[in-house]
Amino acid sequence: MTEVAGPIHKKAIPLSTNVLIIGGAYAGLSALVAMKNHARNRTCDTKISATIIEPKAGLLNILGIPRAIVDVDFAKTQYVPFQNLQDLKFHRLISDDQQVCDGLGKSLGSDSEENLSITYVQGAVSELTSQSAVYALNNDASNKQTIAFEYVVIATGRNRQWPTSPLAFNYDSYMEEMVEFNKNVIQSKSIGVIGAGAVGIEIAGDIKNRYKDKDVYLIHPHEKFPPEPLSEEFQDACRQSLERGGVSIMTQRRVATESEDKKLTFTDGTELQTDFNYWCNAFRNNTDLFEGDLKKYISPKNNVYVNEYLQLEMPEQVDCLPNVFAIGDLVEFPIIKSAGWALYMGRQVANNILLMILDGKLVENMPDLTKMPKGMVLIAGNEELVSLLDGVVELNNENYVEEYKDYCLGKIRVTLGA
Structure with a gap:
């Protein structure tokens, strides 16, 4: 005991x-x-x-x-x-x-x-x-x-x-972290998101959806994304949704360095000057x-x-x-x-x-x-939901649209009985 x-x-x-x-x-x-x-x-x-x-x-x-x-x-x-x-x-x-x-x-x-x-x-x-x-x-x-x-x-x-994995130990400190990151975004005109996994896709999309006046770049070292073993149809649908939403996609570009003034230098020698960069590649x-x-x-x-x-x-x-x-x-x-x-x-x-x-x-x-079939649901450009389930790619499946009004929190609480 x-x-x-x-x-x-x-x-x-x-x-x-x-x-x-x-x-x-x-x-x-x-x-x-x-x-x-x-x-x-x-x-x-x-x-x-x-x-x-x-x-x-x-x-x-x-x-x-x-x-x-x-x-x-x-x-x-x-x-x-x-x-x-x-x-x-x-x-x-x-x-x-x-x-x-x-x-x-x-x-x-x-x-x-x-x-x-x-x-x-x-x-x-x-x-x-x-x-x-x-x-x-x-x-x-x-x-x-x-x-x-x-x-x-x-x-x-x-x-x-950080802040995808917040450091917070209680509600107040969690909110302080969310406010701090949001200030970085608000103060920046040009934002780079490095890594087009599920997290990078959604962050790039959410920043552009929330702040239409920002220049948002999603940078990925490979031709297709996300990197999970999913169909090309789903990968293409994610890219097209982001592009419709105004996100600038930079594929087959690997970042070599980031300078103190936020300039990104790629392995091919080209550069991109931003005001703020968020790394979500690992x-x-x-x-x-x-x-x-x-x-x-x-x-x-x-x-x-x-x-x-x-x-x-x-x-x-x-x-x-x-x-x-x-x-x-x-x-x-x-x-x-x-x-x-x-x-x-x-x-x-x-x-x-x-x-x-x-x-x-x-x-x-x-x-x-x-x-077991592999599937995924992502929120991409213009708050579109791109989903893959049982081999079927859809935009804005009505069931997922309802669940993602609170990003599945209600469903999770029901599942937990809490």
Whole structure:
């Protein structure tokens, strides 16, 4: 059981928990909510403890960030503090953030009649083995403590360039970052977006959609984009939509350097002078916390090897860590990483862990991913939605138009039951 005497602690303390969830974005929250629902619907005498550790004290809708960074009013809707999630109640809080203690701390529930006792730790894990994790709170990195667990779910995701991956720990600091980036855009006449992945496409489109008077350049080293294994018809539709919206496309152009005055020099020697550049050509999976026996499960692509149950397992080897699971963007699977897959994996792994604890068995494996159609939905020029599903490319599919009024946040909250 979790060794927490009171409902609120403002310093990191040693913990022990049945299930540790590292990361509180789509995948981690999905796992926690599914675990809560499964425990609530299960009649048993077993009291289970779960601990989730996450720096941000709220649900941040990453899908909406490209628009949030250019539309401050919209940004206000894309971060939901944990206390505002309808059906997700924490029982204990460990945080040194006074705003979070004052807000979330007042909404803590009692676990006296619950099968699942939930502790939220507002911090980050720096070292992880198959039996324990070393963590610290956001504002006191020197006070490192240990969490012992029976099972762990690694849902740390990936980081991109700021502000697509905000540094914020609470709602106010998140809004400050959105306002800061927006000021950079407002003050600039010419803006370069380097990298035409999904994020770059949407940021370039959103800037031009919001500020028609700006010169927006989308720069990509290859002929086609986005780079995922999708049809040329979809790639062409994305480009044509951006061009209709007034975005200047520069393909087969690789940036060699960016000077202090924002001049971009390409590898062919040509140059482009801008006022502001946003680099979104790279991301990195958060695997630095892996220690000891976990390190060998990191693939050359910095993904994590898992089996069909999402347990850490080397490919084609009987070498499984049955109590260690990885989900979401981290996994080495032949899929296009998405919020939908993260939510799916969170639910699956939560059900399997609860049944391992209560019944000693695994029951649900991943579907055959080689037979799953690849799809994507992007907001491009003039707020057009370009979609690919089951091989069909569409503009402004009416279902997606409705979902993307809030960038799928309503759908995500329904899926989470929160």
